[in-house]
């Protein structure tokens with residue numbers, strides 16, 4: 475009887491922590507994403523069941539979030555106090571089954587993969603065990619029910635599982651040694667429960683093979699807009715003289731790739747893409763590359779003409795490298811890590827843009843932006859933290875295609891210009907795999923400088939391809955105020971995040 479009460483209250487602690495997590499804003503922000511991800515991970519024959527929930531939940535999402543929070547909280551209180559046990563166990567068991575069947579199933583967002591049973595099913599089984607205990611043991615003095623039904627016997631009729639003769643008899647009073655043993659049993663059960671939960675929370679991330687393949691960062695993304703978009707404006711020149719110096723450090727950093735979703739990236743300068751470097755044609759660029767990462771990295775500048783075996787060689791963690799090049803050729807160029815496998819190093823975030831202004835200047839622009847397009851290939855590491863997925867990189871099945879690292883950030887926070895201004899886009903496609911088809915909906919490119927030379931400009935172009943590793947400069951002069959979407963006109967890439975907007979005011 476004491477052990478049964480101990481299991482019940484320990485499970486109550488687990489439920490209370492679970493309920494507390496449900497009250498966090500992040501849970502509400504990702505609620506619909508969890509359902510989508512769970513639905514994606516199921517076998518086909520379960521599709522109608524998951525489609526049913528996807529139809530009714532999103533339009534009533536606030537109701538479902540509130541219900542989840544209040545039901546879990548009520549069940550936690552019922553378990554901890556031993557209050558209304560019949561009601562608590564039935565509601566808790568059915569609720570756990572429903573959660574299992576809609577958000578977890580065979581590898582939903584909370585589970586490590588198809589080989590993981592899903593904790594809610596285990597919860598449901600614990601409720602069944604508690605019902606069996608209650609049925610066999612009757613009333614327990616370690617519950618609030620016990621004291622209520624001594625006073626009001628109808629409460630026992632409602633809330634007890636055992637026959638009346640079992641719960642109405644007075645349990646034998648415990649002597650001191652038994653009371654101490656009972657307190658110890660409950661304490662051990664509590665410690666076990668908290669320890670189990672703690673180890674689950676801090677468990678090592680699952681290996682890529684075991685991770686739920688279908689969990690998508692776009693589904694996981696918060697329903698709220700991206701908190702802050704990365705500045706896209708072309709930064710000033712690194713310097714005015716004949717030579718400029720730049721230091722780039724590689725770091726392992728978690729970066730945001732969609733609203734509220736992070737990625738375990740390898741970066742230049744702690745962000746993806748790395749910092750925009752802006753120099754003038756003819757300047758000597760003195761590069762210091764420092765490797766603060768956990769493996770060998772390197773840096774390859776498409777704006778340079780140097781011996782790659784020397785300048786682009788691998789640098790061990792903690793070491794650094796210096797080399798110089800003269801930026802002879804104007805244009806928009808990528809720089810990237812060239813360490814094997816290059817696909818993995820680039821797809822993990824090791825790229826940026828270097829802009830080389832021509833000596834014979836382009837027509838002056840009123841506003842200049844730098845857009846770096848790239849792909850993210852992910853699997854879920856834990857919660858809303860994603861990590862790289864090499865099989866997806868090889869098979870070119872990106873989860874996101876993005877401008878400046880974060881899906882849809884410039885849809886949430888549009889770039890701006892005024893009507894009649896010449897707006898310049900320095901567009902670099904870091905890839906690593908896909909060609910972009912840059913287009914401004916509602917506009918025509920006044921000029922496309924495919925090599926940074928004004929003499930070679932194309933005019934009147936609606937859409938223009940930029941291959942992986944290529945950079946192209948675009949001018950657009952919107953005459954009418956309005957919101958002009960900026961897209962990769964590959965509809966798949968646009969759907970996966972390569973979309974933004976240019977807000978033109980009078």
Ligand SMILES: [Cu+2]
Pocket residue numbers: 740770771772811812813819824
């Ligand atoms: Cu690298």
